[in-house]
Amino acid sequence: MKPVIKMILIIFLLGISSTLAQSSEVKVRVDGLSCPFCAYGLEKKLNDLDGVESINIDFEEGLVVLQVTNSENISEEEIRTKIEKAGFTPREIVFSGKNEKPDKDD
Amino acid sequence: MTKILYLLLISLPILISCKESGEESADLVNNKQWKFVREIKIDNISPTGLQTDGEYLWISDAKNNRVIKTDLDGSIVKEYPDIKRPMHLSIYNSKVYVPEYLTDKIKIINGDEIEEYPLKEKPDAPAGVFVNDSLIAVVDFYNHRIILQNENEVMIIGKEGHKKGELYYPTDVALVNDKIYVADAYNNRVQVFDYNGNVLKVIGAKDKINVATGIEVTDDNIFVTDFEGDRILIYDLYGKLIHIINEHLNKPTEISVSNNTMYVSNYAGSSISVIEQ
Numbered sequence: 001m002k003p004v005i006k007m008i009l010i011i012f013l014l015g016i017s018s019t020l021a022q023s024s025e026v027k028v029r030v031d032g033l034s035c036p037f038c039a040y041g042l043e044k045k046l047n048d049l050d051g052v053e054s055i056n057i058d059f060e061e062g063l064v065v066l067q068v069t070n071s072e073n074i075s076e077e078e079i080r081t082k083i084e085k086a087g088f089t090p091r092e093i094v095f096s097g098k099n100e101k102p103d104k105d106d
Numbered sequence: 107m108t109k110i111l112y113l114l115l116i117s118l119p120i121l122i123s124c125k126e127s128g129e130e131s132a133d134l135v136n137n138k139q140w141k142f143v144r145e146i147k148i149d150n151i152s153p154t155g156l157q158t159d160g161e162y163l164w165i166s167d168a169k170n171n172r173v174i175k176t177d178l179d180g181s182i183v184k185e186y187p188d189i190k191r192p193m194h195l196s197i198y199n200s201k202v203y204v205p206e207y208l209t210d211k212i213k214i215i216n217g218d219e220i221e222e223y224p225l226k227e228k229p230d231a232p233a234g235v236f237v238n239d240s241l242i243a244v245v246d247f248y249n250h251r252i253i254l255q256n257e258n259e260v261m262i263i264g265k266e267g268h269k270k271g272e273l274y275y276p277t278d279v280a281l282v283n284d285k286i287y288v289a290d291a292y293n294n295r296v297q298v299f300d301y302n303g304n305v306l307k308v309i310g311a312k313d314k315i316n317v318a319t320g321i322e323v324t325d326d327n328i329f330v331t332d333f334e335g336d337r338i339l340i341y342d343l344y345g346k347l348i349h350i351i352n353e354h355l356n357k358p359t360e361i362s363v364s365n366n367t368m369y370v371s372n373y374a375g376s377s378i379s380v381i382e383q
Binding site: 087 | 319334
């Protein structure tokens with residue numbers, strides 16, 4: 001294979017892997033979030049998870065939205081365990097792509 | 107005649123009960139000394155902590171990871187950024203003590219400088235702090251306890267639970283007259299301890315507080331925020347409820363009293379309520 005073609009192929013493959021590693025969103029419904037001390041406490045605990053880029057918690061809606069670098073590295077079980085250890089009850093967990101429109105009624 | 111006596115006998119307990127209830131509400135009305143006077147708007151800020159030195163307000167803006175200093179009309183005078191989720195504040199000797207919830211540190215705002223207080227025992231999510239002459243008390247939210255530290259030693263007050271003397275997700279603390287007053291948030295009450303960790307009093311357990319997030323103690327009164335109930339409950343130092351404020355509050359988090367003026371941070375209202383005596 002010619003060096004130029006090889007280089008193009010490598011760049012193409014790097015591009016694919018970078019796309020796969022793009023951040024995605026995980027939405028979690030949580031029971032028991034009553035006040036900012038709870039909400040920021042849960043944020044503190046979820047920050048320990050690998051690959052978490054940002055966390056947004058709406059305690060009035062009971063909705064936690066995680067931006068993660070690669071959702072394949074985080075399991076639903078891990079998230080549930082973290083939330084339970086923080087003193088709350090996790091309900092449905094939805095993994096979705098970064099650009100998917102958030103829906104509060106999930 | 108027997109019938110009349112019988113009726114009197116039946117109605118006596120009811121009459122007594124009505125009188126007692128009437129006395130209680132009359133007592134609350136008679137003590138209604140605090141009146142809402144104005145609201146200070148602090149747009150786009152959901153305050154988690156508040157203290158005043160009488161001249162300025164110090165506000166924890168947890169959402170934006172900063173503490174702000176405003177004048178008494180809410181105009182920002184100075185901003186202290188990069189404080190990770192600041193919570194209940196304490197002012198002592200012109201220094202502002204800030205619990206940094208995300209990093210488990212206590213930061214000190216000293217003029218333009220920000221220092222770190224050397225804690226001997228690490229908390230997990232410090233929700234509140236109180237400093238006096240020789241002591242610092244730190245509310246250790248996730249370990250359900252108060253860390254009391256002086257120059258030489260550390261004392262642990264409380265442990266997880268719901269019984270007398272136990273704490274469940276405490277959020278605020280005050281040290282006044284050699285007593286430790288704890289906002290025992292998710293036990294919906296206040297508990298008072300001595301410096302040896304003995305519980306002296308439980309306050310507000312029957313007053314239907316729904317998350318007791320903040321506490322302020324003066325020479326005469328104990329003020330408690332009822333976060334979900336949108337109320338301030340005011341007790342005397344014996345723990346007797348003497349007044350309830352339930353207007354112009356929107357998810358109150360903390361109270362600071364200075365010169366007969368009470369400032370209350372409204373988390374959902376993005377405002378400070380000013381209530382005067």
